[in-house]
Amino acid sequence: MTAGAGPALGVAVVVPGPRSERGGRVLRRVSRDRAAVVAGLLLALIVSGILVLPGVLPYRYDQQSLDHTFERPSARHPLGTDQYGRDLLMRLAYGGRISLAVGLLTVVAEVVLGGLVGGVAGYAGGGVDEWLMRLTDVMLAFPALLLAILLAALLGPGTATVIAALTLAGWPGMARTVRGEILSLREREFVAAARAQGAPPSRMLARHLLPNTVHLVVVRATLDIGPIILTEATLSFLGLGVQRPIPSWGVLIADAFQHLQSFPYLAIVPCAALSATILTLNFFGEGLAEAIGPGVGQAA
Numbered sequence: 001m002t003a004g005a006g007p008a009l010g011v012a013v014v015v016p017g018p019r020s021e022r023g024g025r026v027l028r029r030v031s032r033d034r035a036a037v038v039a040g041l042l043l044a045l046i047v048s049g050i051l052v053l054p055g056v057l058p059y060r061y062d063q064q065s066l067d068h069t070f071e072r073p074s075a076r077h078p079l080g081t082d083q084y085g086r087d088l089l090m091r092l093a094y095g096g097r098i099s100l101a102v103g104l105l106t107v108v109a110e111v112v113l114g115g116l117v118g119g120v121a122g123y124a125g126g127g128v129d130e131w132l133m134r135l136t137d138v139m140l141a142f143p144a145l146l147l148a149i150l151l152a153a154l155l156g157p158g159t160a161t162v163i164a165a166l167t168l169a170g171w172p173g174m175a176r177t178v179r180g181e182i183l184s185l186r187e188r189e190f191v192a193a194a195r196a197q198g199a200p201p202s203r204m205l206a207r208h209l210l211p212n213t214v215h216l217v218v219v220r221a222t223l224d225i226g227p228i229i230l231t232e233a234t235l236s237f238l239g240l241g242v243q244r245p246i247p248s249w250g251v252l253i254a255d256a257f258q259h260l261q262s263f264p265y266l267a268i269v270p271c272a273a274l275s276a277t278i279l280t281l282n283f284f285g286e287g288l289a290e291a292i293g294p295g296v297g298q299a300a
Contacts, residue, residue: 001157029291036287043280046273051066053093057266061094070263079269083259088266092273095247099274102163102232102241102248103225107169110224111217114174119213121175122182133179136172144169144231152240155268164239166228177220181213215292222285226278233274249274 019105031037054061056063063087073080079088121132148165155161188208194208222298229249233242236250237257255265 018161025161025291027291031286033287033290034292035283039280039283039287042276043284046096046277046280047100050093050096053128054090054097057087057090057093059087059090061091061167061247063090070259080265082255082266083263088269091247091252092249092269095249095252095270096273096277097233098159098242098246098248099250100277101228102159102166103229106163106166106170106227106228108172108236109163110174111221114171115210115213117171118175118178118180121212122179122279123186123201123205123209129179132175136175139168139172145234148240149230149237152235157240157243159242159246162232162235165267166231170224170228173221173224174217177216178210178213181216182209185209185212219285219288219292222281222288226281226285229274229281230278 030040063086065081068077068085071077071081071084073086077089078088079092081089082088092186117132117136121129147169148162151161151165152158191204191208191244194204232241232248233250233253236248237254239254242248242264244250252270253267253274256270258261260267
């Protein structure tokens with residue numbers, strides 16, 4: 001029997017190229033981008049330090065020693081101590097964990113919410129697409145910082161408030177990215193074959209459409225983490241984000257601000273870590289975007 005005998009006999013679903021092969025092509029292109037490679041290596045070094053140092057340093061992030069305040073870098077304290085005698089390297093690494101965790105959790109939440117909205121809008125089309133995209137446009141009108149201030153006034157400041165605000169501000173861009181790719185995929189042969197087999201819309205999205213947007217979602221997520229970490233640091237600096245005694249890079253900068261003239265290194269160190277992380281994420285994300293091709297993150 002052949003596939004041409006009719007849908008009841010089974011139709012072979014032709015996927016547009018194995019994703020593993022596409023991933024291999026992308027990695028080869030990224031490896032030829034020196035800026036992306038250097039950024040990836042530096043990013044790996046930063047993340048390794050954030051994950052490893054809190055487990056090997058002999059201090060707690062909140063351990064005070066008032067006899068050793070404002071110490072200069074030494075063998076005992078490689079980056080010195082702050083106004084309460086706390087080890088700056090330990091607080092920097094632990095604060096990096098918090099900032100990175102906020103960024104990753106927010107990106108995961110916006111991928112889930114934005115992917116669902118964008119996938120449904122792109123596949124359904126018509127009135128559903130129109131309504132969901134108008135909702136997306138409304139959410140895009142709210143800056144993340146102002147939305148976080150509003151939520152902090154309603155719910156109180158804290159890490160959960162920051163994640164909720166940044167997710168609400170970030171999912172519309174992800175939704176437009178996914179919708180644009182779904183619109184280009186839904187008329188492809190493999191989708192028509194699955195539709196001929198009687199696949200329900202939920203299966204079409206979960207098995208055939210959304211998996212083929214992963215490459216764009218990964219690039220968009222990589223490019224989004226940097227701005228999310230920066231916004232979290234801004235909110236924590238203003239007292240609306242991560243709350244003391246838990247450190248984040250924004251909290252470290254805020255704590256050092258009153259000693260900026262006397263001990264500027266207290267602010268320079270977390271600022272440098274924040275800047276380096278954001279720059280490496282941006283360079284690596286741009287390298288991924290160029291390797292995949294134009295159109296990543298563009299509104300459809």
